[in-house]
Amino acid sequence: MDAFKLMKELRANYELEVYYLPKETGLSLIESTDQNDGRISAKCRDAKVEDLWSLTSFFGYTTQTFVLAVNLLDRFLAMMRIQPKHLSCVSLSCLNMAAKVTEEECNLASTDELIRIGQCRFSVSDLGRMEKIITEKLDFKSKSVTALTFLHLYHKIALSHSTERKEMLSLEKLEAQLKACLCRISFSKAKPSVLALSLLRQEIEAIQSLDMLEIIHHIQRHLKIADGELLLWRGQVAQCLSDYASPECSKPNHRKLQWIVSRRTAQNLHSSYRSVPELPTIPECCWDESESEDSSEDMSSGEESLSSSLGSDGEGPFFPAHLRRQYLNA
Numbered sequence: 338m339d340a341f342k343l344m345k346e347l348r349a350n351y352e353l354e355v356y357y358l359p360k361e362t363g364l365s366l367i368e369s370t371d372q373n374d375g376r377i378s379a380k381c382r383d384a385k386v387e388d389l390w391s392l393t394s395f396f397g398y399t400t401q402t403f404v405l406a407v408n409l410l411d412r413f414l415a416m417m418r419i420q421p422k423h424l425s426c427v428s429l430s431c432l433n434m435a436a437k438v439t440e441e442e443c444n445l446a447s448t449d450e451l452i453r454i455g456q457c458r459f460s461v462s463d464l465g466r467m468e469k470i471i472t473e474k475l476d477f478k479s480k481s482v483t484a485l486t487f488l489h490l491y492h493k494i495a496l497s498h499s500t501e502r503k504e505m506l507s508l509e510k511l512e513a514q515l516k517a518c519l520c521r522i523s524f525s526k527a528k529p530s531v532l533a534l535s536l537l538r539q540e541i542e543a544i545q546s547l548d549m550l551e552i553i554h555h556i557q558r559h560l561k562i563a564d565g566e567l568l569l570w571r572g573q574v575a576q577c578l579s580d581y582a583s584p585e586c587s588k589p590n591h592r593k594l595q596w597i598v599s600r601r602t603a604q605n606l607h608s609s610y611r612s613v614p615e616l617p618t619i620p621e622c623c624w625d626e627s628e629s630e631d632s633s634e635d636m637s638s639g640e641e642s643l644s645s646s647l648g649s650d651g652e653g654p655f656f657p658a659h660l661r662r663q664y665l666n667a
Contacts, residue, residue, distance in 0.1 A: 403519075
């Protein structure tokens, strides 16, 4: 009965995933945008997703929060033509919206703390205004069907049918691999069901489990996923994880994701927060509309990526008390 319910839930989510996919035409336009073109480029988007990963780790948010935030971000960027100076506000709004859905209320960071730690130059009212825009444009009400949805279902199905040791297939490791893939915009074009199955197959082949590999084939047949489609994304997943494991990779590693605010950073945050300028009006033009002119002051100059400005100590007025205690006791 449990297996039947899991397969029924799998089919239901498979039929819904199409409603939560970013527009592929919008993603392609982002990928083709030059970094100096005055619009959001793939490199710019990927760097902001890495920042979201750092922030979710810093605040102790779950993988579900991160994945949902990235899903909201990609869907919005693929729909609306925004300028780079608005990207920090958009991404942080997506993170805050996702956290409100997935996290316990007692674990939520305050909005002003989120803005300060995120080193962003906009106000709480700007963030609230942006959240309202994103909610309306995406018709966002609650959770979305993401690759993590399928990864959890696949993992449960594999363990419910396998006679091998359960600890062989680590869900925590699979989640970490998914987060690494989501740092590349190319994976936003993959169907969540296919991306999750590609990750699971990659890991099962690595642990050489014939028992679980047969379960993967059964899931593939049940969802009618073509061999060519799975092979394509399986190859891209393998390449991404290989690159990510390389010492030359610039993505933040697990140590760097233990985000600590240095004294200097805290002082800069404190001084900049005292006079926060209003965020310029956001032209609500879609990808298929003509470009709107925005003569407002560009506030993006001087903004840093979190992954490139990680501090080294746990002191400072804006370091959360519970994390400061963890740091001092470590």
